[in-house]
Amino acid sequence: MSINATPTGADVAADETSEATGQRATVPTQRGGRRKPPLSENKKAERRLGLLLCAPAALVMIAVTAYPIIYSVWLSLQRFDLRFPDQREFIGLENYVTVLTNEFWWTAFGVTTLITVVTVAVELVLGMGLAIIMHRTLVGRGLVRTSALIPYGIVTVVAAFSWRYAWTPGTGYLADLFSDGAPLTERASSLAIIMLAEIWKTTPFMALLLMAGLALVPEDLLKAASTDGATAWQKFTKVMLPVMKPAILVALLFRTLDAFRVFDNIFVLTAGGNETSSVSMLAYNNLIRGLNLGIGSTMSVLIFITVAIIAFVFVKLFGTAAPGSDDGERR
Amino acid sequence: MADIVLDKVSKSFPDGTVAVQDVDLEIADGEFVILVGPSGCGKSTTLNMIAGLEDISSGELRIAGQRVNDKAPRDRDIAMVFQSYALYPNMTVRENMAFPLRLAKLDKETIDRKVDEAAKVLELTSLLDRKPANLSGGQRQRVAMGRAIVRQPKAFLMDEPLSNLDAKLRVQMRTVVSRLQKQLGTTTVYVTHDQTEAMTLGDRVVIMRGGAVQQVGPPQELYDHPKNLFVAGFIGSPSMNFLHAAVQDGELHTALGKVPIGDRVRRELEAADAPRELILGIRPEHFEDAELVDDDTRRRGMEFEAPVDIVESMGSDKYVYFTVEGEKASAAELEELAADAGAADFAGAGGNLVTRLSAESPVAEGQTRRVWFNLEKIHLFDPANGRNLTLHEGRAAGALAD
Numbered sequence: 053m054s055i056n057a058t059p060t061g062a063d064v065a066a067d068e069t070s071e072a073t074g075q076r077a078t079v080p081t082q083r084g085g086r087r088k089p090p091l092s093e094n095k096k097a098e099r100r101l102g103l104l105l106c107a108p109a110a111l112v113m114i115a116v117t118a119y120p121i122i123y124s125v126w127l128s129l130q131r132f133d134l135r136f137p138d139q140r141e142f143i144g145l146e147n148y149v150t151v152l153t154n155e156f157w158w159t160a161f162g163v164t165t166l167i168t169v170v171t172v173a174v175e176l177v178l179g180m181g182l183a184i185i186m187h188r189t190l191v192g193r194g195l196v197r198t199s200a201l202i203p204y205g206i207v208t209v210v211a212a213f214s215w216r217y218a219w220t221p222g223t224g225y226l227a228d229l230f231s232d233g234a235p236l237t238e239r240a241s242s243l244a245i246i247m248l249a250e251i252w253k254t255t256p257f258m259a260l261l262l263m264a265g266l267a268l269v270p271e272d273l274l275k276a277a278s279t280d281g282a283t284a285w286q287k288f289t290k291v292m293l294p295v296m297k298p299a300i301l302v303a304l305l306f307r308t309l310d311a312f313r314v315f316d317n318i319f320v321l322t323a324g325g326n327e328t329s330s331v332s333m334l335a336y337n338n339l340i341r342g343l344n345l346g347i348g349s350t351m352s353v354l355i356f357i358t359v360a361i362i363a364f365v366f367v368k369l370f371g372t373a374a375p376g377s378d379d380g381e382r383r
Numbered sequence: 384m385a386d387i388v389l390d391k392v393s394k395s396f397p398d399g400t401v402a403v404q405d406v407d408l409e410i411a412d413g414e415f416v417i418l419v420g421p422s423g424c425g426k427s428t429t430l431n432m433i434a435g436l437e438d439i440s441s442g443e444l445r446i447a448g449q450r451v452n453d454k455a456p457r458d459r460d461i462a463m464v465f466q467s468y469a470l471y472p473n474m475t476v477r478e479n480m481a482f483p484l485r486l487a488k489l490d491k492e493t494i495d496r497k498v499d500e501a502a503k504v505l506e507l508t509s510l511l512d513r514k515p516a517n518l519s520g521g522q523r524q525r526v527a528m529g530r531a532i533v534r535q536p537k538a539f540l541m542d543e544p545l546s547n548l549d550a551k552l553r554v555q556m557r558t559v560v561s562r563l564q565k566q567l568g569t570t571t572v573y574v575t576h577d578q579t580e581a582m583t584l585g586d587r588v589v590i591m592r593g594g595a596v597q598q599v600g601p602p603q604e605l606y607d608h609p610k611n612l613f614v615a616g617f618i619g620s621p622s623m624n625f626l627h628a629a630v631q632d633g634e635l636h637t638a639l640g641k642v643p644i645g646d647r648v649r650r651e652l653e654a655a656d657a658p659r660e661l662i663l664g665i666r667p668e669h670f671e672d673a674e675l676v677d678d679d680t681r682r683r684g685m686e687f688e689a690p691v692d693i694v695e696s697m698g699s700d701k702y703v704y705f706t707v708e709g710e711k712a713s714a715a716e717l718e719e720l721a722a723d724a725g726a727a728d729f730a731g732a733g734g735n736l737v738t739r740l741s742a743e744s745p746v747a748e749g750q751t752r753r754v755w756f757n758l759e760k761i762h763l764f765d766p767a768n769g770r771n772l773t774l775h776e777g778r779a780a781g782a783l784a785d
Binding site (some may be wrong): 272280 | 431434436455457459461462463465466467469474482486487530534563673
């Protein structure tokens, strides 16, 4: 039982990395296909050495990511419930039809999308503010930065438990302060609390990524904007934001992918009760609790596909081009 | 267009360092003034204070007669050009140049017209739709200039605008800047660390050292009549030769021989606190191959013999380096100048005399050559405070003056 669960469980964690490698792998082949300069002996030897040096890492990646992914795709094409092992058979895409016509899946999908959109948007705004504060602080810079990063340093499950206790009537001050009943027993307030916990936890991460972007804005550019007649707000919107665009996109991409796979906070705060399940939560319930490897794997694969689409859209549509290049060429 | 007045302007930082000290400067309407000095002399800080990018600690800054100490940069109506050009990377050349106009909320037609005009002046018309990343250094520099001129501001402030260009282009752009300034007649303050740029560009040059103004004047005046050792050493390329000179029996004992002194300098030296040791300064072009000097000229100077170290033929004339014995001139100013030139720890440059002789001189390396120098062009400096003792009412008259 547990043997079967391990590789399939691992793919949820692995899909992010495999996604990244997939991207990287396609780029050189595309380039190579476009123009073929004649290679000298020296260049060939260099290329061979490069491939050899990459090989160990590539092999490890295949072992820990490619295999689980392929295995879970294989599982998703079967009727495979550990409670009824005798009924195991290959059924093609039937599992996908089952999941995609199921209202629980779409409710979870809606919840996940809502959490993703709201948390990432709020985190972007708060993170930007925090990044500017950290960037501009002159005294006690280390202290300010460290304290801003504390939420991100706390283990998610631990943080989630403190939020749960804080919102539970009797044990928590927040519940007594802000509501009469038990907020974690109603759908709307539960979702709000889940999003609050997420935002509290990962805003520092966003801020950190954005701060790196802020450091990319040359001081002279802001000075030039000042003498050109820009107000503080105009400097921010017309000079800083465009220059920071690549950093912002990277931060958004990271956070969107993370947020879409939200699990820990929901698991601890509501355990998916009152229709607050995310897709990851639903996959977990089917796979680990329900022991339905077929349906669970199908959900995992669907999450993987969604995440891949999100990444693709970010990279392709918005482009990670550095500002200033005319043709929006990649990197 | 406007005049700019700095009235005892100072800048000190919270940690106590004083970057700029009591700078008094009146820049007339339409004037081209250069702030020059070694790095850390406060020239850029002064410029930033005029721009409003740094606060003024004390003193008053007036643009067009109006106190602007507390005005934000955008309310001062000045345009600035940066060494890094500071072009907005996400905007095209046209958008870069239109940016200040768009912020000023001009209508689109006016903006287009002004940008096109400025682009024409700077020959940027064909580049208007490019992004800065696809321009060469010289083109970027011109865009930065264009962004400054489209607004017709009260003043241009330029912070080492040509320093990032290669040598040939820098010389070319120098004339462009100069011509543009004359055409527009806009008051311009230009910061540079390059004394050649300072000499060639400005109506007046302000030489700064350690946050204080050393001397203000037209380039030629600074060159001919330096107020002190620092100015004398900073202006001119190759720079002035400095020799140790001991006052003895009404003469100066130097490595070039005994130099006679005139009545005026003698009177200076008779004062009770007058120094016994001086620094003698003489520019390379005031030397000449003794063979080539006619008798009339010969009388105004004196001669010496020294071994030739290196000959650099420039075509139009020859730079000849002589090895002279004797004590080295030493003063705080000279050390600072050497440090700025990066030669502080390079002893190989010491003990040599740089001369600029006519191209006809048959001088060759290794031989000992007889050289004449002009006593009327000698400067004498007090090593303690760097003051030029040969300066009388702002005019240097050489060692022999009566």
